[in-house]
Amino acid sequence: MRYVDEFRDRTKADVLVKDIRRLLARIGRDERRPLQIMEVCGGHTHSIFRYGVEGMLPKSIELVHGPGCPVCVLPMGRVDDCVAIAERAEVIFTTFGDAMRVPGSRKSLLQAKADGCDVRMVYSPMDALALARKNPAREVVFFGIGFETTMPSTALTVLHAEREGIKNFSIFCNHITIVPTIKAILDSPDLRLDGFLGPGHVSMVIGDAPYEFIARYYKKPMVIAGFEPLDILQSLWMLLKQIDEGRCEIENQYARVAPAGGNAVALQAVAQVYELREFFEWRGLGSIDHSGVKVRDAYGGFDAELKFAVPNAKIADPKSCQCGEVLKGVIKPWQCKVFGRACSPETPLGALMVSSEGACAAYYQYGGIKRGRDEAEASVA
Amino acid sequence: MNMVSFPPRRSRGTVHVPTVTLAHGGGGKAMKDLVDDVFVEAFDNPLLAPLDDQARIDLLDLAQYGDRLAFTTDSFVVDPLVFPGGDIGKLAVCGTVNDLAVGGALPLYLSCAVIIEEGVSIDFLRQIARSMAATAQEAGVKIVTGDTKVVNKGACDQMFITTTGVGVVAAGVELGAHRARLGDAVLVNGLLGDHGAAILGARGDMALQSPIESDCAPLQGLIASLLNAAPNTRFMRDPTRGGVATVLNEIAEAAQVAIEIDEAATPLRDEVRGFCEILGLDPLYLANEGKIVAIVPPDEAERALEAMRAHPLGRQAAVIGSVVAGEPGRVTMRTIFGGRRIVDMLVGEQLPRIC
Numbered sequence: 001m002r003y004v005d006e007f008r009d010r011t012k013a014d015v016l017v018k019d020i021r022r023l024l025a026r027i028g029r030d031e032r033r034p035l036q037i038m039e040v041c042g043g044h045t046h047s048i049f050r051y052g053v054e055g056m057l058p059k060s061i062e063l064v065h066g067p068g069c070p071v072c073v074l075p076m077g078r079v080d081d082c083v084a085i086a087e088r089a090e091v092i093f094t095t096f097g098d099a100m101r102v103p104g105s106r107k108s109l110l111q112a113k114a115d116g117c118d119v120r121m122v123y124s125p126m127d128a129l130a131l132a133r134k135n136p137a138r139e140v141v142f143f144g145i146g147f148e149t150t151m152p153s154t155a156l157t158v159l160h161a162e163r164e165g166i167k168n169f170s171i172f173c174n175h176i177t178i179v180p181t182i183k184a185i186l187d188s189p190d191l192r193l194d195g196f197l198g199p200g201h202v203s204m205v206i207g208d209a210p211y212e213f214i215a216r217y218y219k220k221p222m223v224i225a226g227f228e229p230l231d232i233l234q235s236l237w238m239l240l241k242q243i244d245e246g247r248c249e250i251e252n253q254y255a256r257v258a259p260a261g262g263n264a265v266a267l268q269a270v271a272q273v274y275e276l277r278e279f280f281e282w283r284g285l286g287s288i289d290h291s292g293v294k295v296r297d298a299y300g301g302f303d304a305e306l307k308f309a310v311p312n313a314k315i316a317d318p319k320s321c322q323c324g325e326v327l328k329g330v331i332k333p334w335q336c337k338v339f340g341r342a343c344s345p346e347t348p349l350g351a352l353m354v355s356s357e358g359a360c361a362a363y364y365q366y367g368g369i370k371r372g373r374d375e376a377e378a379s380v381a
Numbered sequence: 382m383n384m385v386s387f388p389p390r391r392s393r394g395t396v397h398v399p400t401v402t403l404a405h406g407g408g409g410k411a412m413k414d415l416v417d418d419v420f421v422e423a424f425d426n427p428l429l430a431p432l433d434d435q436a437r438i439d440l441l442d443l444a445q446y447g448d449r450l451a452f453t454t455d456s457f458v459v460d461p462l463v464f465p466g467g468d469i470g471k472l473a474v475c476g477t478v479n480d481l482a483v484g485g486a487l488p489l490y491l492s493c494a495v496i497i498e499e500g501v502s503i504d505f506l507r508q509i510a511r512s513m514a515a516t517a518q519e520a521g522v523k524i525v526t527g528d529t530k531v532v533n534k535g536a537c538d539q540m541f542i543t544t545t546g547v548g549v550v551a552a553g554v555e556l557g558a559h560r561a562r563l564g565d566a567v568l569v570n571g572l573l574g575d576h577g578a579a580i581l582g583a584r585g586d587m588a589l590q591s592p593i594e595s596d597c598a599p600l601q602g603l604i605a606s607l608l609n610a611a612p613n614t615r616f617m618r619d620p621t622r623g624g625v626a627t628v629l630n631e632i633a634e635a636a637q638v639a640i641e642i643d644e645a646a647t648p649l650r651d652e653v654r655g656f657c658e659i660l661g662l663d664p665l666y667l668a669n670e671g672k673i674v675a676i677v678p679p680d681e682a683e684r685a686l687e688a689m690r691a692h693p694l695g696r697q698a699a700v701i702g703s704v705v706a707g708e709p710g711r712v713t714m715r716t717i718f719g720g721r722r723i724v725d726m727l728v729g730e731q732l733p734r735i736c
Contacts, residue, residue: 001651004658010719050663052720123660229718365725 007228008051016233017056023240024060034062036192037239038329040182041199042069042357043227049362051229061236064329065359067181067285068199070146070174071098072351072358073327075283076317078174079104081310085141085172086117088308092135093119094128095143098355103348105315109143125157125171132161132169141304144171149201151175151293152266155273158295158302172304173295176280178202179210180291186218190330195239197232198224200254205270207262211250219248226254273299281314283351284323323350326359333360340364393417401501406531416529419503420493423510424517428490428525436525438490438547446549451486453477454545462509462539464583466575466594467670469542470512475599475670476621477546478520482601483617483673485556485608486548488520493527494543499534509540520599522546554608558635558676560615566682567640567702568675570603570695572596573625574653577667582656593652598671603692607673610688611681617673623727625701626665628674629712630726639707642724644717648699665714666727676704 029035039045045065048054054063067073079102086093086109093109100110100121113119118138122128125142132140144154154171161169178199185191198211203224214222221242225235235253242249252258273296280292295303304310317323321343322336333339333352343349345361352358394414396405404411421429428436443450457473467475474491481488493513497506517524524544575596582591600619608614620628625647633640649664657664671694677685682700689695707713712724 001654001658004654008718010717013719049722051716051718052722053718054720055722056718056720229716229720365723 004228007226007230009230012230013056013233016230016237020061020233020237020240021058023237023244024058027240027244029060031059034060035194035240035243036062036064036329037195037197037236038064038066038185038193039197039225039232040066040068040178041197041202042072042355043199043201044197044225044232045069045359045362046357047227047229047232049365053229053232057236064193065326065333065362066196066329067185067282067327068147068178069352069355069357069359070150070176071102071355072323073176073282073284074099074102074145074174074351075281076103076105076315077281077313079108080106080315081305081312082109082143082172083107083112083117084311085304085308086112086119088139090139091118091308092131092138092140093117093143094122094131094140095119096123096145097121098357099143099145101348102351102354125154126160129157129161129166129169132166133164136168138168139307140169141308142169142171144173144175147176147178147199147202148205148270149199151270151274152205152263155269158273158299159269161302162299167301170302170304170307171295172310173274173293175274176282176292177276177290180288181282181285182211182214184285184288184291185328186214186220188328190328193220193329195220195243196222197235197239198222198250200224200226200231200258203252203254203258203262205263205266208250208252208258208260215248215250221248222250224250224252224254224258226257272296283317284321284327286324318349321350323352326352333363336360393421396503399502399504401497401499401503401506401531403499403531403533405497406529412529415503416527419507419510420495420527420529423507423514424493424524424527426523426525428523429527436490436492438525443489443549446487446489447551447554449550451481451484451548451550452546453480453484454543455480456541456543458538458541459580460538461580461583464595465579465592467597468509468512469540470509471516472597472670473542473544474513474516474520474522475597477544478522478599478601479619479670479673481546481548482599482604483619484548484550485554485604485617486550487605488522488546488548488599488601490547491517491522491524492545493524494530495527496530496532496537496541498537498539499531501539506540516599520601556614556616558616558618558632561632561636561638561676561704562615562678563638563704563706564679565615565676565704566679566685566700567629567642567704568677568682568685568689568698568700569620569625569648570600570673570675570689570692571671571697572648572650572653573620573669573672574657574664574667575650576621576670577624578653578656578664580668581660591652591656593650593656596669596671598694600671600673600694603689603694604673606688606692607675607685611677611685613678613681614685615676615678617675620669620672620674622668624664624666624668625672625674626663626712626724627727629724630710632674632676633712634710636704637709638704639709640702640712641705641707641715642702642712643715645715646699646701648697648701665724679703
């Protein structure tokens with residue numbers, strides 16, 4: 001298949017892995033003191049597991065799976081708000097598929113659906129708008145979730161709805177922004193990271209300029225990376241080259257999709273519809289300043305939070321959960337006390353177990369479960 | 382074969398209304414007319430004809446095929462009812478026929494119980510019944526007994542069908558997941574994931590035009606050739622819901638062995654690959670309705686592959702992996718990229734990723 005197979009070429013992978021090995025040796029890292037690289041985005045985490053990338057790398061480099069899975073970092077209170085909205089008789093609650101299973105303090109959306117709520121899975125906010133057109137007597141709410149990647153599509157949907165004069169459509173906005181979150185991670189005292197794989201699809205929207213501070217002030221290199229396995233290997237190689245050559249820059253490996261300046265049209269739509277919240281609550285990471293957006297007052301009619309007066313209760317993460325430490329790369333998923341025991345994809349306690357992009361679910365699903373207890377087994381490859 | 386005497390042919394009723402109503406489930410004349418005009422008309426065979434409460438099958442007749450009865454049942458609630466490559470009727474026959482065949486049985490007789498939502502058109506019901514009849518003929522089975530119920534609007538989604546099947550297992554045929562041994566080959570009879578992708582595409586809720594057709598097909602013929610070529614075949618299963626990944630996990634668990642498959646050897650249609658790429662699905666978990674996974678001893682693998690490829694439903698058969706030394710119950714995959722990952726049981730439903 002064109003534009004796919006080229007990026008999964010095994011012979012090219014072998015060449016890259018060989019050179020990564022050489023660079024690691026030159027930098028002077030080994031198994032006892034591995035280089036720690038965080039892939040920010042959940043899409044990277046998923047690819048790394050799906051293609052077995054981690055097992056191909058030497059143990060002198062360690063991948064830390066970052067917070068870039070929007071489903072994973074959604075706090076329970078927000079899920080409760082979703083359920084409260086969905087429970088209203090007039091509401092058709094629409095959502096992307098993988099948000100359905102995120103546990104709330106009472107129930108997930110999947111359970112709410114089973115209990116009789118009209119919850120429907122859609123593939124685009126425009127599908128939700130079409131539902132609103134088709135059901136003028138109902139209130140259609142779209143669960144707006146995701147980083148800057150999905151923000152433009154919900155913003156444009158709101159603009160569409162406004163142009164058409166559709167009144168029975170609104171967004172329950174849980175969009176979050178990546179940059180303040182990376183900053184929060186960089187500010188955490190237990191940080192040990194040596195560099196970042198930057199989020200490719202967020203960068204497609206925001207460009208590379210917003211990351212400059214990471215290299216300038218925190219002295220950590222970043223390479224904006226694509227999502228195919230060769231993209232990931234090449235980006236790691238680029239990071240190692242920077243470290244080896246004593247450079248510290250924001251580089252872009254994913255230029256074929258993510259232009260340096262981002263997408264002006266998308267940014268314009270986002271700025272028109274959304275404004276920064278003072279703070280937003282993240283699962284596992286707590287409250288982070290300016291890390292979320294809400295619908296501007298000018299579009300208040302499309303804001304489900306205003307329309308339905310959500311309970312907005314703050315629910316603490318389960319005590320046994322160590323999602324936060326996993327998100328910051330302080331511990332590996334299997335080092336969490338409840339991993340694979342009380343917390344599994346079937347009965348997720350922490351959000352990292354819910355989405356296939358969550359670090360814990362990825363470990364559980366694709367091979368990490370025994371790792372740590374039995375390193376040798378997982379590194380056969 | 383034993384001679385059975387059948388009662389004289391009775392006159393058949395005819396339906397004169399365009400849609401099914403609750404009256405058609407009432408047990409009276411309307412129901413008799415519906416059963417006669419739609420189902421008996423399509424399934425027509427001497428065992429069904431008397432329309433007694435049961436079909437009576439001669440034991441000596443069955444015994445000529447083997448020494449054990451195989452007995453299975455399955456319900457079909459597919460949405461949409463008609464999809465590229467098939468419909469609920471075809472599926473209801475194939476599903477039960479295949480469940481018998483993968484056990485090494487020769488499928489012989491089916492029952493057909495239909496739950497119909499009021500308001501379904503008679504013509505559509507007829508179309509489904511004819512589809513069942515045509516598939517039954519292709520599969521060499523007879524539909525010999527059945528039941529019809531009509532429920533209120535909203536109590537079911539147009540039509541649910543349950544088929545129960547009996548078949549006979551030939552003497553000496555012994556299959557079981559627990560019989561898998563180190564070194565055994567894992568075979569499939571063709572391209573994987575077509576049914577799951579066809580159904581998802583046909584639901585139309587993601588505005589994706591896809592040319593993918595369901596692989597829905599009765600497999601008794603292919604399986605007979607396979608067993609003939611590889612008589613020591615250990616086990617077969619049709620990877621329907623949960624896909625190949627789930628079946629392999631069940632085998633690994635039952636036999637307490639490890640299984641490794643090779644992504645590069647796994648036959649997939651480009652359209653299915655593309656479909657999965659876009660939606661973030663894993664084709665190994667997509668349903669199939671015309672495929673088997675077979676575990677075959679290494680010395681019979683080549684013959685098994687040839688036999689499958691010689692059959693129209695096995696042209697793209699492949700050896701996708703083998704039983705290996707490793708942690709019992711574990712299924713792994715060598716990725717195209719050269720890495721290795723675990724292929725676990727599917728948890729819940731496959732939900733598309735959002736970004």
